[in-house]
Amino acid sequence: MTETGIALELSGVTKTYRISQGLFGGSKPLRALDNISLQLRKGEVLGLVGESGCGKSTLAKVLLGLEQPTNGEVHVYGQPFASHDRKWIARRIQPIFQDPYSSLNPRKTVREIITLPLRVHDVVESREWDKEVGGMLDLVGLPQRLIDASPSQMSGGQRQRVAIARALIMRPKVVICDEPTSALDVSVQSQILNLLMDLRDELGLTYLFISHNLAVVEHIASRVAVMYLGRVVEQAPADRIFDAPKHPYASALLDSILTPDPSLGVPDVNMDGNFPNPVEPPSGCTFHPRCPSATALCSRKRPEPVDQDSGFVTCHLHDPAHQGEMA
Amino acid sequence: MEPLLSVENLRVEIPIGAGLLKPVRDISFDLKKGETLCIVGESGCGKSLTSLALMGLLPRAARRSGDRLRFAGRDLLGLKERQMARLRGQSMSMIFQEPMTSLNPSYAIGNQLTEGMIRHQGVSRAEARDRAILLLEKVGITAAASRLAQFPHQLSGGLRQRVMIAMSLMCDPELIIADEPTTALDVTIQAKILGMMKELQAEFGMAMIFITHDLGVVARIADKIAVMYAGTFVETGTAHQIFDAPTHPYTKGLLSCIPVPGKTKRGSRLGAVPGVVPSLVGGVRGCGFASRCPVRQAACGKEPALTDRGAGHACRCVMDSDALRNMVWEAA
Numbered sequence: 001m002t003e004t005g006i007a008l009e010l011s012g013v014t015k016t017y018r019i020s021q022g023l024f025g026g027s028k029p030l031r032a033l034d035n036i037s038l039q040l041r042k043g044e045v046l047g048l049v050g051e052s053g054c055g056k057s058t059l060a061k062v063l064l065g066l067e068q069p070t071n072g073e074v075h076v077y078g079q080p081f082a083s084h085d086r087k088w089i090a091r092r093i094q095p096i097f098q099d100p101y102s103s104l105n106p107r108k109t110v111r112e113i114i115t116l117p118l119r120v121h122d123v124v125e126s127r128e129w130d131k132e133v134g135g136m137l138d139l140v141g142l143p144q145r146l147i148d149a150s151p152s153q154m155s156g157g158q159r160q161r162v163a164i165a166r167a168l169i170m171r172p173k174v175v176i177c178d179e180p181t182s183a184l185d186v187s188v189q190s191q192i193l194n195l196l197m198d199l200r201d202e203l204g205l206t207y208l209f210i211s212h213n214l215a216v217v218e219h220i221a222s223r224v225a226v227m228y229l230g231r232v233v234e235q236a237p238a239d240r241i242f243d244a245p246k247h248p249y250a251s252a253l254l255d256s257i258l259t260p261d262p263s264l265g266v267p268d269v270n271m272d273g274n275f276p277n278p279v280e281p282p283s284g285c286t287f288h289p290r291c292p293s294a295t296a297l298c299s300r301k302r303p304e305p306v307d308q309d310s311g312f313v314t315c316h317l318h319d320p321a322h323q324g325e326m327a
Numbered sequence: 328m329e330p331l332l333s334v335e336n337l338r339v340e341i342p343i344g345a346g347l348l349k350p351v352r353d354i355s356f357d358l359k360k361g362e363t364l365c366i367v368g369e370s371g372c373g374k375s376l377t378s379l380a381l382m383g384l385l386p387r388a389a390r391r392s393g394d395r396l397r398f399a400g401r402d403l404l405g406l407k408e409r410q411m412a413r414l415r416g417q418s419m420s421m422i423f424q425e426p427m428t429s430l431n432p433s434y435a436i437g438n439q440l441t442e443g444m445i446r447h448q449g450v451s452r453a454e455a456r457d458r459a460i461l462l463l464e465k466v467g468i469t470a471a472a473s474r475l476a477q478f479p480h481q482l483s484g485g486l487r488q489r490v491m492i493a494m495s496l497m498c499d500p501e502l503i504i505a506d507e508p509t510t511a512l513d514v515t516i517q518a519k520i521l522g523m524m525k526e527l528q529a530e531f532g533m534a535m536i537f538i539t540h541d542l543g544v545v546a547r548i549a550d551k552i553a554v555m556y557a558g559t560f561v562e563t564g565t566a567h568q569i570f571d572a573p574t575h576p577y578t579k580g581l582l583s584c585i586p587v588p589g590k591t592k593r594g595s596r597l598g599a600v601p602g603v604v605p606s607l608v609g610g611v612r613g614c615g616f617a618s619r620c621p622v623r624q625a626a627c628g629k630e631p632a633l634t635d636r637g638a639g640h641a642c643r644c645v646m647d648s649d650a651l652r653n654m655v656w657e658a659a
Contacts, residue, residue, distance in 0.1 A: 155603055186540060187580065187581060190599050197596070218586065219588075219591060219597070252515060255518075256514040257514065258518070259587055259589070260542045260543050262570045265522075
C-alpha cells in the first residue's frame, strides 16, 4: 500500500431522519447530512468544525458504520462500506470519544477494556493478548502496573490514553477523534494532542478530528472542513482557511476564536440571529438569514460547491457563474 | 476608597473520614466597583468552592473562615443566614455553568425572572415584569414579552444562558460571580455573550468575578487575574502582567500547553505539565506545585508566601524575581 492516495472517501452522503411532529402531526424529514462529499488523504488530519447541531456527530456515526446513510457511499482504502459488515468497518475505522469518564466501562480493568476488541474480532490467540496489551500501554505512555487498574482509579488523561489504546489495538487505518480533548484540563489536553500526533507519525494513521476548539484544530489539522446545517460550506488547507476564510460562515466562526491576547477585547461576531430549526431549514443557501453579505439570490438559489485552492467553497459570492448578481 | 469586596485569608475546610480537606487555603484579594477579576485554574484547584464561599452557598459539611470578608461595607463573616439570603440576588448574584440545571424546568421563565425582585425589593408583579422585559432585550433576546411565558426546555442553550444573565441583573447587583458561564456554549455564542456581559458591566457598573479554565476568555475580559493551584493563588496581577510576563512556573507551564494561533508553529509539540495535583487532605506541606515543578529546590519544602514582585504583580515562589523571569518552562 502506498503512502499517497485516499484513505476515506464520502461521496454524496445524505442522512435523513424522520422527526415526529406530535400525535396527529405526522413526521417531517430532518436532513442531518446533506450531500456530503469529502476525502481524507492517507496520513492527514482533517479538522471538522461547526456549531452544535451542524451534523458533525452524525457524520462520525456514519463513518463508524453505526448509522446507514440514506444516500451516497463511503469508501475506506478504496473499498465500499456497503458490501461489508460492522466488524469489517471496525477493523479499519475506530473512534476516540470526548468523555473518557463515560466511554470506559467502570467495572472492567484496563486489561479487559483493551482486549475486548481482540476478543470480539478473534484475530489474535488469547495467549498473545497480554503481550499485545503491554505493547499498547507502552505506545500510549501508560505504566505497565496499571494493567489491572480500573478506570475509576485513573485520572482523566490516563483514561483517555486507555481509550486511545483500545481504539488502536486492532491497528485501524483511520481514527475518528470526536472532541478527544474537550473534557480534559489544559495541561492534560496538550499531552493527549502530542500523543495523537506522535501516533499518527508512528503508525501512519489518518485522523478525522472533530472539535469546537478552533485553536486546537488550527494547530493539529492539515485540512479543515467547515459544516453548517448538514452541508460542508468550505473545505481548504488549514493555513489557507485560517488566514483567509472565504465562506461568510467560516469567517464568522474563526472570528470568534479567543486567542490569549490581553490587548484585544471580545471580538464582534459578524453574524445575526440564531441557529435555524433544522426541520425547517431556510430556503436557498441555508445560511442566508444570518449572513452579512446575503443578497436576494441567496434566499432563492441553493449554492453548489465551487472548487478553489485545492478545496471548495459553497457560496454564491465565490461562484463565477453568479458574479453579476452578487455585486 | 474602600474596595467593593475585600477578602483576606479566606479558607474552606471540609472534614472527611481520613482527616480535614483544605480545598481553599488563605485567599486574599480586593475588588473595586466595575472591575473584573478572573480566577483561572484547572479542575479541582478550588476555584468553584471559592465562589461558593463568597456567596455563602457552601455545602453544609464545609466550614468557611477567614480574617476578613467585607462586601459593600458589611462584614459577611458575621452575617446570619437570613441576612446573607437577603444580600444574595439583591446585591450579589451568581451565574452558573449549566443553565439547564440552574433554571427550574417546571416554571415559566417569567416567574423565575421576577421572583427575586418581587421578594427582595417588594415591587409589584407588573413592575418586575417590565424590568424582566427590559433586561431580556438588553441581553439580546427578541420578542422578549412573549418569551416570559416560555419554559426552559423551549429555549436553546445560548438563550437559557442569556436568561440566566438577565436574571442575575434583575435587582441591579453590585457584584456578579460567574462560574464558567460560557463553557457549555458554542464559540460564536460564547463571543456574543462575553461581549454582552462586558457591555452590561460598562452600563451598570457592577464588579465581576469570572471563574474559568479558558485562558483565551481570561485574556480578553479580565482586568485582574488570579492563577489558582491546589487551593491557593500562586500568581496574581493585571491581564498584561500575567500574559506578557508570566512569573510562576505553573503559569508558564499552563501557557505553554495551549496552541496560540499565529504564534505556536502549526503541528509543533505543545508544552506539558506532567504529574498530578497533590492531595489536599490535611493541607499541603510546602509549595503545592513542587511535585510537578522542573525547577524545584530544597527550599520548596516550606510553603512560600505570595509576594509582590513589582507593580502589584505577585507570585508565590521561593525563587527571586530575576531567576523566575529567566526561567523557561521545560517539563520535568
